[in-house]
Amino acid sequence: MVTAAPTPLEDRLRELAGSVPDPELPMLTLDELGVLRGVRLLGPGRVEVELTPTYTGCPAIGTMAADIERVLHDDGVPEVTVRTVLSPPWTTDAISSEGRRKLAESGIAPPRPTRDGGPPGAAASDGPVPVELAVRCPQCGSTATSLLSRFSSTACKALRRCESCREPFDHFKEL
């Protein structure tokens, strides 16, 4: 991997690629979701983009790659290669604070911070979901919410209900 500092052109292309909206959470950009790992100029007119999936089986990754290609093509880059990288694994901690704000604004409770500092796979002994912490209702702000279903509209969300305003809502679950 080339470790040289990004050139101004690479910075600009990264900003462009990062501005692509997520296909399933269009209120977020790929940059805010934290899935864009890097944009590199391989040669004149040749750009490589590194993208990491949220979940291993996330079906949106193909659309993300196609959208990035389109945006960079439109900017005049003839050859765009989007590479999927798994390591280090994506975590919900990679979602920016602006991204979290937008999620909540759209009625999706943002993920809580994960138990960072733990070794990889610490979940094996600690349990994957810190259910003891309250998830705040994105509608009314109440912390009295309960889990309806551990899985919801996409792999990355769980379905909850607010006990105060009775509204169901999606929660971006911690990963």
Next chain:
Amino acid sequence: MTTTSETGTPETRNSGTATPGTATPGSAAPGSATPGSGTAGDDRLTGAAAAAAIALGDDALVLSHRLGEWAGHAPVLEEDVALANIALDLLGQARTLLSLAGDEDELAYLREERDFRNIQLVEQPNGDFAHTIARQLYFSTWQELLHDRLARGDVPESAPFAPLAAKAVKEVAYHRDHAEQWTLRLGDGTAESRERMQRGLDALWRFTGELFQPVDGLGVDPSSLEADWLARIAAVLDRATLSVPEGPRRNGWTAGAGRQGLHTEPFGRMLAEMQHLHRSHPGASW
């Protein structure tokens, strides 16, 4: 599309490049040994490492398909969604693993039954919901322990599997938690749910010995996970007021030849359904 990825992108291919029926996994990994398949094969695994990727990939692929069979049939809508989500995670793992060894589509859709290296547990029919939960509990508990171990990447042989394992272990922990919660609810529920849960656990018990068979090229010996697995299963079943099944887990009457390509009768029918579309319409896309 110029996308290349670790999870691979289906490529157009000749319909005649069916997998050799006598393929020894790894040494003749289909795809990597197919000239002109069109995909870059430079970073693909070979030999025992490829065989290990296929074994784990087949586990995930086959269980993913079984769980997908629940779509539209689960007892409640939430479980329909849950099982489909778990299937999706497993499918993503399968695609990554199979792509390490060859062309994912050729491996999934063009191999014969005898070329699959999944353990027999994952190919067992769904049965009732409790039966499926028992299968999930046994498998995801094992898978979490295995991926946790592989994610460390401290053994050179297991290094190729570390990036996926580090990612999968977080997903699998959630699958295991889902299975545990249902085991508790069904076991400590009504007399009917308790009986069905116990029946599922008992019926699948003889398939669990195979989880701990060695897998060449993996760098981790699954038998080192067995004591931990047994302790975890026993703890969950105890909380669920269920009994750890009795009976043999490895002898002449137990299962355990899936890694050698021998499968149980229902697997052929499952494969027929899974592969039918691709075989009937080679290279089709939408």
